[in-house]
Amino acid sequence: MRGWLIVNPFLDTKKFQEIYGLLCASAKAEGMELEMKTAAELMCPSGDDFARFHLPDFAIFWDKDVYLAKRLEKAGVRLFNxxxxxxxxxxxxLTAMALNAAHVPTPKTFFSPKTFEGLGYKNLAFLDAAEKEVGYPMVIKEAYGSFGQQVYLANSRAEAEKIIAGLGYKDFIMQEFIASSRGRxxxxNVVGGKVVACMLRYNEQDFRSNISNGGSMKNWEITPRQEAAALAACKALSLDFAGVDVMFGEKDAPIICEVNSNPHFKSTLEATGIDLSRHIMQHIRQVITCED
Ligand SMILES: Nc1ncnc2c1ncn2[C@@H]1O[C@H](COP(=O)(O)OP(=O)(O)OP(=O)(O)O)[C@@H](O)[C@H]1O
Ligand SMILES: [Mg+2]
Known part of the structure; x- marks a missing residue:
């Protein structure tokens, strides 16, 4: 079985290289051939998409280049995810829309209206509606973000206005702050519709629990309600595998924070001893064998 590991041509820090290394090592251990490729190496004209390449049986898509992903699928490559x-x-x-459509529990969320470069959010009438229902503190998140870096907490209207001014014309969401889950x-980690590993992340200094932002982690015995919510989120987004962030609502009711299609699983490995990449390879083999 021959696969490609599609990675971003520009994300080559140690943090990312470690994940690529774990994926390649697990493929080898499972007797699968896995070759790393970037969009830069797969350049070809649209219309002649990939005719010049020897296409693999599958590709693990660890990039976020949706144009490339769609073109590969059109060329007949089975992508995970x-x-x-x-x-x-x-x-x-899009995550919030998919989760809401599937009735998966999420914080109450408003979306920024569309704006344009040079215009930005030049009047904030839309914030009135969001603050009326979400109130303060209000979580403001850029539509695209990772490692908690593009997630902000506004304690007042003045803080929200300052954060939004700093976003230029980027899309963002305004979200209810789940106080019972502050910093945790x-x-x-889900693969093929099953939970394979779970950890608690906590940070007493910050409302965000992300490990890259100074959070700590430990193994966590998942409850049936948390498990059901995480699996429902993966189903709503049609994921083969994922890292689902689940917050603690009132009486520990699970609330889905967000879902990662390319989860950074190094800390899970450290906290639980479980290597997600091994499960991913076994899942791919099973799917490709069944689809053949
Ligand atoms: N509505 C919320 N209420 C309380 N805490 C929140 C809320 N949304 C996010 N957080 C906290 O902020 C952290 C970061 O938010 P989120 O997971 O949405 O973005 P991200 O981590 O940047 O994305 P990624 O996991 O893709 O890197 C969460 O792990 C959680 O601890
Ligand atoms: Mg997250």
Whole structure:
């Protein structure tokens, strides 16, 4: 079985290289051939998409380049995760829409109206509606963001206005702050419709639990309600595998924070000893064998 590991041509820091290394090592251990490729190496004219390449049996899509993903699928390559799944997770507006449509519990969320470069959010009438229902503190998140870096907490209208002014013309969401989950959530790793590992992430200094932002982690025994919510989120977004962030609502009711199609699973490995990449390879083999 021959596959490509599609990675971003520009994300080559140690943090990313480690993940690519784990994926390649697991493929080898499972007796699968896995070759790393970037969009830069797969350049070909639209219309003649990939006719010049020896296409693989599958590709693990660890990039967020949705155009490339869609073109590969059109050329007949089975992607893990699919282009639609990657797109639905990458954009927090699309994620919220998919989760709501499937009645998966999420914080109450408003979307920014569309604006343009040079215009920005030049009047904030839309904020009135959001603050009336969401109130303060209000979580403001850029539609595209990772490692908690594009997630902000506004404690007042003045803070919200300042944050929004700093966003230029980027799309963003305005979200209810789940106070019972301040600085903590669980990262649930799902492969092929099953939970394979779970850890608690916590940070007493920050409302965000992300490990890259100074959070700590430990193994977590998932509850049946948390498991059901995480699996429902993966189903809503048609994911083969994912890292689902689940917050603690009132009486520990699970609330889905967000879903990652390319989960950074190094901390899960450290906290639980479980290597997600091994499960991913086994899942791919099973799917490709069944689809053949
Ligand atoms: N509505 C919310 N209420 C309380 N805490 C929140 C809320 N949304 C996010 N957080 C906290 O902020 C952290 C970061 O938010 P989120 O997971 O949405 O973005 P991200 O981590 O940047 O995305 P990614 O996981 O793709 O890197 C969460 O793990 C959680 O601890
Ligand atoms: Mg997250």
């Amino acid at each position: 699919s282009a639609a799944a990657v797109e639905g997770c990458d954009n927090k507006i 959530d669980i990262r649930v």
